Amino acid sequence: MFLIPGELIAILTFPGVVLHEFAHQVGCMLAKTKVEKVCYFRLKNPCGYVIHEQPIYISRSVIITLLPIVFGYGTTIILAICARGILWSTPFGYSPGLVFYFLIWLAFSAAMHALSSDEDIDSLWRMLAGHRQVVQVGGRFYEVSFSSPIVYRIVLFPLGGIIKLINALRPFWADAIVSFFIIAPIVGWI
């Protein structure tokens, strides 16, 4: 099996890491949850992180956890459409040019880091399962046990399972394969 260290992949696809953390940060702002610290990129594991308060409502936690997927794949699709436009406007037999490859690289980077991390999914699952969590309101800490709507559980448990499966298969390039199968049909490669 052809293995590449995660750090090297992160360096090669760093715009995706930055976008992922930025999405978390925007999620925190939308969910009115205070961000303690943001690191968009670094040469350590994890390559980026957002430290934020534990939200008091499940819906806010869902926004923070899942917004990177929306941002990541949304950006991927938009960039792939732009790349497709360049490719289609290029006469047959000519190279599409650097801009095309740059867009593909950006799209691929965004897709590679679009999925939420296992830690994010575990945290969300714990909330959905009604585990007790410590939350802060104003200046005080309280223990909370969440009771989630059934719709959340029906949708988010399987979705989280799929994400965790892809994350588990990262050594076998699952994230890259998923990225390829999102970009390729749009660009017209398959």
Add this chain to the structure above:
Amino acid sequence: MRKSFVCVLVGLILVVLSAIGCSPKPAPDAVVTYNEMLLNIYSFIGDVSSEFYVNESDRSGVIYFLDRLREMGVNGGGVDISGKMGARGNLDYCVAVNTVDRKIIFLTVLPQSIEIEDEEQRLQFVYLVKGEKIGLLPAKFAMSNDYSWYNNYLDEIYAFYDYCKYLGELGDALDRLGKSIDNFRIMSIFSASQSDINRANVVVAKYNEYIESYNRQIDDLQGELDKYPENIFYVEEYTINPYGVAPIPISPITIPAPFPTVDQLESQMSRIVNLNRGDFKVERVTEKNFVVSGFKIRW
């Protein structure tokens, strides 16, 4: 000429209208005292708490809270709180009420998802000062609107918390010491010399004195407990100052470790028993709470 006159006139009207719109509305007249209002709110606090929880929105909870206040003849206002970095933490909105005796105060209600033994403590007094961290305290314990009073109260409450923790650890240490003494007695039947037995008797007498002293402290503590909110100590932002607890030296005693000499024990115990509240410092280890950069009251 006429056209420019009309433009100026329209402009003036717009300025006047915007000035009227922008000027803060005066607070409604105060109609209830603080304590009267609390008693009334306690009667429907479960409904408000449920509204916060079901709709997962501070805003809708506050609107519902204001409606219930109006039903009881109190006209309150919604308060929009903003913090730095555009995020507002877990408290975006609260309620403002003008009371006869306490003037304008801020209140919020903790959602039902938060576990609290005393339901009345769901009603929280909010300390809002621009440039300061948001302060929360169960409304029935908030004796003053003053932010510095709140800070002093917190210092007191955490010093008390440290003191309780210390007494707990002291009790554990005394238990261990008691077991060591029992063990020493058993051992001394077979092997100890008369001088060891004499020394042990002195230590046992001393130990009994410490136990009595400890029990007196526990009795005093029981009287203090009612002055503070229950469950307020569920905090990770504060920790016990290790220097407050460190002077307990008898914890490392393991059986059948050598029994400490009377001198050692006396010096150790005198350090423990002489400690008082002033010896405990409250140490705040994190700065997680966010600073209020602004808040607007919409009466």
